[in-house]
Structure formats: C-alpha cells, structure tokens
Amino acid sequence: MSGRVHTKTIPPHERISSFAPYVSNLDDRLAVYEASRCLMCFDAPCISACPAGINIPEFIYRIKTGNFYGAAKVIRESNILGGECGYVCPVERLCESKCVRRNLNEEPVAISMLQRFAYEKEKLKGLVKFPKSRPKNKKVAVVGAGPAGLSAAYELARMGYSVTVFDSNPRPGGLLFYGILPWKAPWSVPESEIGLIKEYGINFVTNKKIADLKSLLKDYDAVFVGVGATKSQKLGIPGEDLNGVYPAQEFLYSVAKWLMGEGKAPDLKGKRVAVIGGGDTAIDAACASVRLGAERVYIVYRRSLAEMPAVPYGRNQAREEGVEFLLLTAPVRILGDKRVKAIECVKMELTEPDSSGRRGVRPIKGSEFCLDVDSVIVAIGQKPDEDLLKSYGVKTEKGLIVVDENFSTSIKGIFAGGDAVNGGETVVEAVAEGKKAAAAIDKFLSGGKNPKK
C-alpha cells in the first residue's frame, strides 16, 4: 500500500500574478516511487481509457526500472503529442478515472505526472524519432495544424507520404498556443513536439487560410481537414453585443496573442467578470481573468456542481484562485448602454433525472437578480466556422463535419477529425482521430490494400 505523490504547487495568491505553470514536476525519486504504485495490470483499463491507447503500464514500468528514455519511447509511439498531453489531459475523466488503484480505495496512479516526467527526461536527450518508411510518391494536404492535423501529418509523413500542412495562423499548433494557456503546459512543450514533427520532412504553409477543398484535391491525392471548432456558441440573450462581452474562444485567443507579444489583452484590471458556462473552457477563462487582474470573477452555471463538466482539478484551481461559483444560476440578459454594466440572472432548480440520468433544470419564477459586472465571457461551447464548412461543401450535422468510421467525409478523398468533427473534445482525442484518419488515408491511397512497408 502506498499513497499517491503530490508535488509542490505555488500558492494561489502568488501564482495568479503570472501565467506560468505552478505545479512542479516529479523528481527522479518521486517518479520511481509513484511508478511503483502501478500494479502493471493485465489488459489494463487505463489503456482503454486513453484515446491514444498509450501502453501505460509499460511506460510506467520503465520509469520504475530507471529506463526513463525507454518510457518516453512507449509514449511517443502512441501519441506524437505525448508530452503536451502529459500536461493538459483531463485525466480525471480519462486514464486515471479507470485506474485499478481506485478499486483499492486509493487515489489513482498519477499517470499524467509520470508522463510529464518521461517527456522532461526525453527532452534532455532529444525527442524520440522513429524511422520513416520509403517515400510513397503520393501527396496529402492537411488543413489545420492543430493537434488533429499535426497528428495526421506526422503519421502520413512517417508512412512515406509527401505532406503539406496549411494553417491560417502564423504558427502551427492551433489551440495548443491559441487556447491552452501556459499555466497548464509551458509553450516550450508544444514547440518541442512540433519541432519533432517538422523533422519528418513535412511542408508547413502558415498564414494560409484554405477556403476551397476541391481545388486542393487537384494537387493532392487526399486531404485531411482539422480546422477545429474555434467559434464560441452564442447565449442568444439580449445584450450579447454590448462592449465587454467576449466569446471565450476569442477572449483566450487575444490573451494568448498578448502573451506572445502581439496586441492587447482585454483590460480587466480591477474589473468584475462573469464567465457563463461550466466546462473546462469556462474555468480557463475565469482563471485567465484572475491573472489579468480582475477584482471579482464569477462562474455562472445553470446546473449544480455534480453536473459540471469541468474536471475537479480545474474547479479546485479556480476556487483556490478566488473565483466565485454561482451555481443553479442562468443569465437572462446583459444590461448596459454601450458597455456592460450588469447581468441579470435567474436561479434554477433541478428536475428529476432524464433517461440518460442527467438532471435537467428549470428557472425559479421570481428569483431574478442583478449582478454588477464590467465584463461577460461566454463559455457555453464552441463549434466550427459555419461559413467555412459551407464553402467546403462537406456534409455537416449540427454544425459539425460528418465522417464515417474511417474519418472519411461525404467527399471522396477528404477526411476529417478533431474538434471540427467531435465538437470540441481534447488534445488527445484530436491526436487519436488524426492517427486513425491517417491510417484510413493510407488505406484509401493504397487502393484498399494493406500497403507493403
């Protein structure tokens, strides 16, 4: 029996003065200790719970034996963004949620901490590079250099395809830079992993927005689309167009840009901010507001804590950093002339659970109240750019690209994955979909036959 390791964290009042990471990594001794908590389960449920299917007991066993680089190899083999994922995966609902240690009434093995550790060790020696297959004389275009596109591009390049990646941003990475802020993962992590991907001889074309896919198909044998879901959903309540109302994605995008030295972040110094929503993005937007100097930050969420989709880890972080949770509270309208002055909310009550077990909510009549705020950040979900998908001509459903089990869209030769397909999941899910789509593209380009290596 042994308890899980907890590393040092910078106390909340200190950490909020910067966007830097605040959780320290495992040192060798703690890593080996934590690794020895892993039972090395057979057909381990943690592997099934990892979208990328990393052989978790294998890499942890290698840490236990002191074979740190070998551990990194196991991770990299399954997940080309394994370092980033070690930092940003919401493991409480992925691998760690299924760890067998929990059945022993213990905390799960700190899988992501160990994954980070392996990555940091790997970086000291140079990230693991695998051999490439012989060139295949076929060209694939990848639209979008987020995790999904990067993963597909890497897999295809490794198989020997000639790959060109287009991205409308000045740098590849998608939300790894323009969404996930550095307190979760220092940007040096995606930078190093994108550097590794580039070593496979992929052609990156940045600042290039692709609006037409069919013409791409003239120059390329297949196309993978990983354009993400970067448009925030709208609340659809009065006042949403006032100054001081920010869609979460755009808000975080501008914070990221500002951290890169471009443009300005919204000025929240001494301001009161209401973040609408209960997901991980709402938490991030709230914690970013705290770091921008906001005086009071509220999270306004319609349901109760039990229904909140954000992982407990993030909820704790927000609470520690002084974010106030207004639960069972829904916005009714945003008030103000030109600028936001307040937000009117209504208290909600839970209804009986529906067939899926999730409880609904309904407003309590007469419970309306006003919250004085200077800014409202709307974080109730995201979707892909509707006009873009329309111009692509691929079949969509509820604003998302429709794909079959091979990640093939309605247009032959065009495949898709990541947030644009799943509506906004995780980095690791995007990586996994990019990987599976690459395998399908390979099959497609080799005429359905299993290509000889």
Added chain:
Amino acid sequence: MVSKPDISVKFCNLELENPYLLSSAPPTCTGEMIMRAFEAGWAGAVTKTIKPDKTPVYDLKNRFGVMGFENKQMIIFENIEEVSKRPVGTWVNEIKEIKKKFPEKALIGSIMAECKEEDWEELARVVSEAGVDMLELNFGCPHGMPERGMGAFIGQRTELIQKLTKAAKRGSSVPVMVKLTPNVTDIAYTAKAAEEAGADAISAINTVLGLIGINIDTFEPMPTVDGMSTFGGLSGPGVKPIGLRCVAQIAQATNIPVSGIGGITTWKDAVEYLLVGAGSVQVCTAVMWRGYRIISDFVDGLTNYLADKGFSSVRDIIGKSLPKLTAWSKLNKDYTVVANINKDLCIKCGLCYVACLDAGYQAIKFEQGKSAEVDEEKCDACSLCTHLCPVPGCITWKKVAKQVSV
C-alpha cells in the same frame, strides 16, 4: 482480563527481562552506547567484537551499502566493517562500569583472535574477568577477518571451531556462546561441532557473504573504497529467511540454547525466531536504521501479541513451531486444494491471470472489467496467484477431493 504476560526469559545463565539483546555491532561500540541502550530498555547487549591489541584492524572509510526495492530504501544492508579497534584495556574498564551501573542487565563480551589457542584462552580470561555475564566467540564475520584466518575462516572449519571453543572455555570464567556463520553448507553440522566442544549456547546468524551491488555508471562494486570494493556481509530484512532456517536447523540438531539473529526488524520477526526455537534474539541493522528506541515497540508488541494469543509467558512459544517443520518427503501428498477468488474483493487487475497464464497452469479466466475466476479443473494449487494478488484475502484456498493423478 488476563494479567500481563511475562516476557522475561532465562537464556543459559542469563535472566533477561525480555528476549531482546543488541548483537555485536555498531550499536554496541562503546560502553556509553551500551548504557544508553540499557536505559532505553534492551535486556542485554553483546559488545562489538573485542580482539587482542596486537591484532591490527581498520575501519574503511565508507563501509556500508544497501539494496532497496521499489518504495523501500533498504531491504538488505551490507557492511565491510571490521571488529572493534579499541584496546582491550578500554573495554575492560567499560565492562566494569556498565556492570556496576546495570548489574541486572546482561552483558556479553564478543571476542575474536587469530587461530592460536593461547590467544583465545587469554582474551577469554581477560574479558570474562572484567565482569561480563557470558562470552560470545565470533566465528562468523565473513569479510576482512577470514583473509587473516579469523571470523568465518574459523566458523567454516569444524576442527578450528572445536579447538578454539575449548581454548576459550579454558580461559573463561563464564558460559561461552559460539556465534556461527551461515556461509557454510550445513550449519547444523558446525553447530554440533561447537556443542561437542563444550559451547554453552549458539548464536546465529552472522552476516551472509554477498555483493550488494555494482554502480552501473562507474562500474564500481559497492561499497566503494577509493574505486575498489570487496565482498561483504549482508544483514537486515532480506536475510531473515536465512537466519530463521539456520536457527531452526540448529535448534533441531543441538540441545543447547540458541540466540536468534538475522533481519529482526519488528517484534513479529522476533516472534518467528522464538517459534523456531530461539531462546533470545539479537538485533543490529534495525537499530542502526532507527535507533535504540525501537525497543519499546519490540516489548509492547510482543506483550500484546502474547496476551491476544492467551499465553501467560513468552517461554510458552519458544520452539512452538519446530514440530511443524519436517522433511519434504513427509509432507501430505494427498492434500488437495484449489484457489478460490472472492469476486467482491477482486479489483480486476488481471495480475493473477497473467501469472497463471505465463508461469502457472492457465487456470484463471479474466476479462477487462470483470472479476477473475479460477477454473478448478485446471488449478494446480501452486499458490502463485494467492501471493501476488494485491488484495489481502481475495484469493484463498478451497478444499476439494483428491484428484486422480495422471
């Protein structure tokens, strides 16, 4: 309520308030240390081995090594330390002082000399006359000393054991205990040789000859002294099975008391030694690791154990397990059981499955997310799964009718 069990023992001539002695080792290096140990509650102590002043000894700078395992920093300890460097005269004075301040505690003088009878006889005389209650002859140290014809060099040769035991007996005015080395083919044989030569008691084991490890970065064996090393003596938790086996063998083969030593870290280990016939026990490494203060739990744990088990005296458990030790050929071949998994306790790790698959009889069925299940037809009752299942009490035995042998 039952009255508090008596944990005092009589070991040869020694009246011990509890069965716990400090063995001859770093915790008994000086009189001042021994007296502090007595104050802490140890019933007695064996001095660090005293040698004649003419015999040179050295303390190498850095002489210990450890082997850890997973989360454990140390499961086996190694030393290449020699015996006491201190002059006999110093020891004589300190022995007198200790006995004056602690007349009721047992003080045993450990001695060692070269293979000359007159040296052993003389040292036995001087140390016994200083006032110790018993002598212990160190025939066991496996490193350094044997290169010069001492320690295990003697313990590995019955003719030397007998000659030098007799010599010490001639010189000694108190009973003589012989400390044996486990680094022999048959310790029962060397123990009987000591008994025949007149030893009043046996103590075992001294350390087990070993090589604790190699630094794979520098290629230097450990413990490393200026880049080089030598074989050393292993002690600590990992040597307990060797010590237990030796003590049981000695208890079976001889009629003199045995002081059990080797890897005793808790009162539970001590109980095991007592159960296989030790009349007292000695501790070194556990004290090196955490200090004299561990005696309070050694005493309390033993007392509570005896009370829980309904024994009024610790003497009632000495040797209690010995009759249950027999030859392999005498074990019941008609006894048949199969492994049985408690579905409610099973945490679904699949470890029993892979073990039985790769190193057993392919008798366990397992599917992710479901409890493992034993195929009773196939189970050979080897017990592998019962030991590696991480849940205590999850895999137990079920008695079945004897299978027809194939």
